[in-house]
Amino acid sequence: MIGRLSGVVVEKDLRGLTVDVGGVGYSVLMPLGDLGKCGSLGDKVTLRIHTHVREDAIQLFGFLGDDGRAAFNTLLTVNGVGPKLALGILSGIEPADLALAVHVKDLTRLTSIPGIGKKTAERLCLELAGKLGPVTSSTTPGQAPHSVLLADLNSALVNLGYKGPQVDKVTRSLDATARGGATMETLIRDALKQLAAGGEQT
Secondary structure, X not given: OOOEEEEEEEEEOOOEEEEEEOOEEEEEXXXXXHHOOOOOOOOEEEEEEEEEEOOOOEXXXXXXXXXXXXXXXXXXXXXXXXHHHHHXXXXXXOHHHHHHHHHOOOHXXXXXXXXXXXXXXXXXXXXXXXXXOOOOOOOOOOOOOHHHHHHHHHHHHHHOOEOHHHHHHHHHHOHHHHHOOOOHHXXXXXXXXXXXXXXXXX
16 A cells, blocks of 8 residues: 655646656645645655555545544545545645534534535534544634735645736635635635636646
């Protein structure tokens, strides 16, 4: 099983990366938040990998940190949650925020994630209780100042291949959302919706 990859980014789209390791290209699916932080083509990257083996395919899921991979593996223990849904969940909420939402049974936060209905959110709270690591009072969503979030959002979108002026316009439009305490994953998702509706990648 592959547990870690270090190589050069040779392909990148909204689903993940292709990482060249010694002349072999590995296709890796990733959460949006981590994907946006992986730099541009030609950059070096080190990913924590979960290898998922099916009868007809082997899929690699990549994360920048151990917390992301650990949250992914824990999500897979929930009845009805497969790799695709687990990846979608982590594209909509950071691991620390997921732990907090489960801990306080924040169904509103969980059902705001695409693909998560009330029943699934309730199941997550029930089956993940105490399994996502310690939660403290300092673990709160959107801790970074909104200006930092917007700067990170701008950089992530450019790294995903969108044009500078187009990205600047979308970033400015999400200022109020960032001030309201949105997470980076929420900002990226909202930005991608706007870009899909009104622009093209380079």
